[in-house]
Amino acid sequence: MCISNKIGPPVEGEDFFGREKEICKANRLLDRNHSLLLSAPRRIGKSSLAKRLIEEKKRQGWKCVYIDLEETTTEDGFLRLVIEAFKKNGVWKQFAEGMSKGLTSVLDRIEKVSLGPVDFNLGKREEQEDLYKNLKELIKHDEDTFIVVDELTLFLGLLNKNEKGVEKVAFILNWLRSLRQVSQTKVRWLFCGSVGLRNFTSTINLGYTINDLTEFGLDELTHEEAVGLLTGLCKSEDMDMSCELVDYTLDKLHWNIPYFIQVIFSKLAEEYDGEITGENIDMAYNKLCSENYLSTWSERLTEYREYEVPARQILKSLSTQPTGMEREAMMNILMTGQEVSKIEEVDYILSKVLEMLENDGYILKKESVRTFRSPLLRDYWYNKFVQ
DSSP, rough: OOOOOOOSOOOOOOGGGOOOHHHHHHHHHHHHTOOOOEEEOTSHHHHHHHHHHHHHHHHHHOOEEEEGGGGOOOHHHHHHHHHHHHHHOOOOOOOOOOOOOOHHHHHHHHHHTTOOOOOOOOOSSSHHHHHHHHHHHOOOOSSSSSEEEEEEHHHHHTTTTSSTTTHHHHHHHHHHHHHHTTOOEEEEEEEEEESSSSHHHHTOOOGGGGGGSEEOOOOOOOOOHHHHHHHHHHHTOOOOOOHHHHHHHHHHHHHHHHHHHHHHHHHHHHOOOOOOOHHHHHHHHHHHHSSGGGGHHHHHGGGGGGGHHHHHHHHHHTOOOOTTTEEEHHHHHHHOOOOGGHHHHHHHHHHHHHHHHHHHEEEEETTEEEEEEEEHEEEEHHHHHTO
């Protein structure tokens, strides 16, 4: 087994490792006409899993579409990506005798997308609604089709910052929901991204727009998978690493997601001189805590909007307490400098922040204590924001 160490981008083909149980479950749900919401913390391998599912569904004869919304920040860009992806993968109906003038016009504009800018006339609400309605009617719903929409929450979060942002976000979410509600449709969807869609929709009271999606969780690799991944990476670089040191590395990481295994391996590979020792592993770990491999975990807190500051306060305090903190201690932190009359408001904020941080993989709860889910992330946070 030879696995390339690709840090950051989704892995495909022979570089995809493990996740057999999750792939089997996802296939079973898709075959039963479920559309999925891939709910998992960032850097855990959501996009890689989605692309592997596309590979499998293509082999079964399904039409498959992958749309990465990280490439756009505007509604116009969203439409272009959707239209181009659907056209490229044969999701649109073909020109037909007697097709309405409106649909013919939309198809004509679709044909022009690849040639240059096309005016979608999104300025007027009625024209916008008409365009989306026509696009909905153009989709083939009688063929097995699998559509992956990646980084939807990231795109919607940016759109939400614009004028009438919530209105625009609601419009798109409701349109996507309407596509999933077409009677006897054979089109299945998977939405995934590095920011929790449920967290996002709940903060702007749009949770109902995704309540038809089946939650599909993704967590760390099993111990056997983590051992196999690290061993396979070592083999690909002709690096000798004993079983004991493989276990030592994974125990040190504690939360064995592919990204963490890949980044610590990259540090070991940089300094490899024919032998790996426990000291080498400790040094690689310490380097990661002081470099930028984990910076996206801080950057993405901006998506928490009004909850960003309290979230940072909680994480900063938790990074100084390896054994964790109870809710009362966190409440005292958020109440610092606040009037007693604010206690109920602050209590609600704390509840929201803890829910969001748990959903996004920053922290976990054991009985009444919350800690960082990953010692590596905790140590990075301490080095970055406390020392």
